[in-house]
Amino acid sequence: xxxxxxxxxxxxxxxxxxxxxxxxxxxxxxxxxxxxxxxxxxxxxxxxxxxxxxxxxxxxxxxxxxxxxxxxxxxxxxxxxxxxxxxxxxxxxxxxxxxxxxxxxxxxxxxxxxxxxxxxxxxxxxxxxxxxxxxxxxxxxxxxxxxxxxxxxxxxxxxxxxxxxxxxxxxxxxxxxxxxxxxxxxxxxxxxxxxxxxxxxxxxxxxxxxxxxxxxxxxxxxxxxxxxxxxxxxxxxxxxxxxxxxxxxxxxxxxxxxxxxxxxxxxxxxxxxxxxxxxxxxxxxxxxxxxxxxxxxxxxxxxxxxxxxxxxxxxxxxxxxxxxxxxxxxxxxxxxxxxxxxxxxxxxxxxxxxxxxxxxxxxxxxxxxxxxxxxxxxxxxxxxxxxxxxxxxxxxxxxxxxxxxxxxxxxxxxxxxxxxxxxxx
Numbered sequence: 001x002x003x004x005x006x007x008x009x010x011x012x013x014x015x016x017x018x019x020x021x022x023x024x025x026x027x028x029x030x031x032x033x034x035x036x037x038x039x040x041x042x043x044x045x046x047x048x049x050x051x052x053x054x055x056x057x058x059x060x061x062x063x064x065x066x067x068x069x070x071x072x073x074x075x076x077x078x079x080x081x082x083x084x085x086x087x088x089x090x091x092x093x094x095x096x097x098x099x100x101x102x103x104x105x106x107x108x109x110x111x112x113x114x115x116x117x118x119x120x121x122x123x124x125x126x127x128x129x130x131x132x133x134x135x136x137x138x139x140x141x142x143x144x145x146x147x148x149x150x151x152x153x154x155x156x157x158x159x160x161x162x163x164x165x166x167x168x169x170x171x172x173x174x175x176x177x178x179x180x181x182x183x184x185x186x187x188x189x190x191x192x193x194x195x196x197x198x199x200x201x202x203x204x205x206x207x208x209x210x211x212x213x214x215x216x217x218x219x220x221x222x223x224x225x226x227x228x229x230x231x232x233x234x235x236x237x238x239x240x241x242x243x244x245x246x247x248x249x250x251x252x253x254x255x256x257x258x259x260x261x262x263x264x265x266x267x268x269x270x271x272x273x274x275x276x277x278x279x280x281x282x283x284x285x286x287x288x289x290x291x292x293x294x295x296x297x298x299x300x301x302x303x304x305x306x307x308x309x310x311x312x313x314x315x316x317x318x319x320x321x322x323x324x325x326x327x328x329x330x331x332x333x334x335x336x337x338x339x340x341x342x343x344x345x346x347x348x349x350x351x352x353x354x355x356x357x358x359x360x361x362x363x364x365x366x367x368x369x370x371x372x373x374x375x376x377x378x379x380x381x382x383x384x385x386x387x388x389x390x391x392x393x394x395x396x397x398x399x400x401x402x403x404x405x406x407x408x409x410x411x412x413x414x415x416x417x418x419x420x421x422x423x424x425x
Contacts, residue, residue: 017128021115021116024115024119024132024135024136025112025115025116026112027139028114028140029109029111031140032107032108032111032112032145032149033105033108035145035149036105036148036149039149041100042149042151044150045086045100045151047063047078047083048078048083048086048151048153050063051078052084052086052087052089052090053090054072055084055087055090056087056095061080061083063077076251076252079153079191079193079194079195080192080248081153081189081193082152082153082156085103086103089102089106103151104148104151107148107156108148110156111144111147111148111158114138114158114162115135115138117162117163117166118135118166118402118406119131119134120166121165121169122135122406122409124166124169124170124173125169125373126406126409126410130406130410131409132409133413134402134405134406134409138402142348142351144398144401154398156193157190157193157196157197158399158402160186160189160190160399161197161379161383161399161403162402162403163186163190164186164190165376165403167182167186168183168207169376171183171230175233176233177233177236179233180237180240181237184237184239184241184244185241185244187237187241188244188245191245192245194399196383206378206382210374330384334356334397354408355404355405356404358408358409358412358415359408359410359411361411361414362411363377365414376406380400380404383399383400384400
């Protein structure tokens with residue numbers, strides 16, 4: 001056993017970063033393409049397909065929210081990146097299976113490319129061996145292979161989340177205006193992919209507050225300069241993010257009379273959240289046949305605003321129940337939720353349980369470094385809180401899971417190293 005472990009450790013250490021990344025990229029890409037070949041053509045295009053077809057037929061970014069009665073109307077029900085990507089594929093190949101296959105190939109490439117920011121994030125936070133284990137887990141984990149097949153934006157959301165956390169980490173370690181600019185642009189692109197990334201971008205504001213508090217109590221001049229540099233750079237990142245996303249926000253203000261990042265969560269998703277097979281918002285269903293008839297003839301933005309107001313009123317008037325429900329959902333988010341209501345949870349539990357356990361081991365062994373690791377751990381907490389408060393489907397845990405895998409890899413590396421040293425002794 002001692003000899004085998006020693007050879008494995010030496011084998012990993014013998015490869016350079018580029019070699020490791022090239023190999024894991026190929027493993028990740030081939031795994032995704034095999035899954036696509038085995039599962040065949042995806043048929044369910046959700047809202048993305050309707051919006052993309054309307055784009056290529058000249059109807060703009062529009063959607064019939066409650067077919068068949070509602071006429072096609074301008075929408076902000078989905079962020080723009082994925083429908084436009086699908087529309088480009090439709091434009092190039094036509095509305096057919098070739099266009100869908102092209103999107104699946106692009107998703108496989110982006111999914112495989114996620115190993116790059118994930119590897120450097122893990123290496124920068126822990127070690128090379130932890131980084132190797134992180135990307136190997138990610139490359140073959142079934143959830144990510146499956147989402148490269150489905151026509152949804154979560155593959156791009158995952159890449160965005162990992163990249164933003166990595167950019168945030170390297171900026172915090174060595175702040176420069178160039179890194180702040182990259183962080184701002186990355187955050188803006190992420191928001192156009194998936195509004196849930198507002199939870200990660202929100203960390204920029206939280207970190208500025210933390211730096212300002214630290215600034216107040218610092219007495220060393222070099223530390224004060226460092227805090228000033230970090231705070232001004234983060235403000236630059238937020239300004240850049242706001243400027244670039246402003247055109248889409250202005251459009252959504254005209255369509256929705258509100259902000260697309262928040263109105264989507266507070267209105268449309270809370271209404272759908274009353275589907276108990278998928279999620280439990282704690283808000284009882286209120287739609288009736290008469291209400292649906294009225295909804296079918298109502299502007300989408302007005303529907304969302306109305307449902308958002310009803311949902312908010314219910315949550316405020318049932319605060320103890322809302323808080324308890326949020327705590328339960330926060331725990332469920334990291335436990336063993338089903339991805340789809342009809343599936344058996346056992347296979348996913350068998351895969352996920354050891355990874356969760358190893359992540360908890362990593363948090364325990366690094367408990368004395370918790371402040372240094374805050375910029376790495378906070379996205380996990382922020383992501384969980386957002387979905388526990390607003391709207392949760394189990395598959396939305398997937399984009400943040402690679403961060404958990406880094407912790408799992410850290411726990412596994414520590415366990416292997418401890419066993420190796422014990423055998424050596």
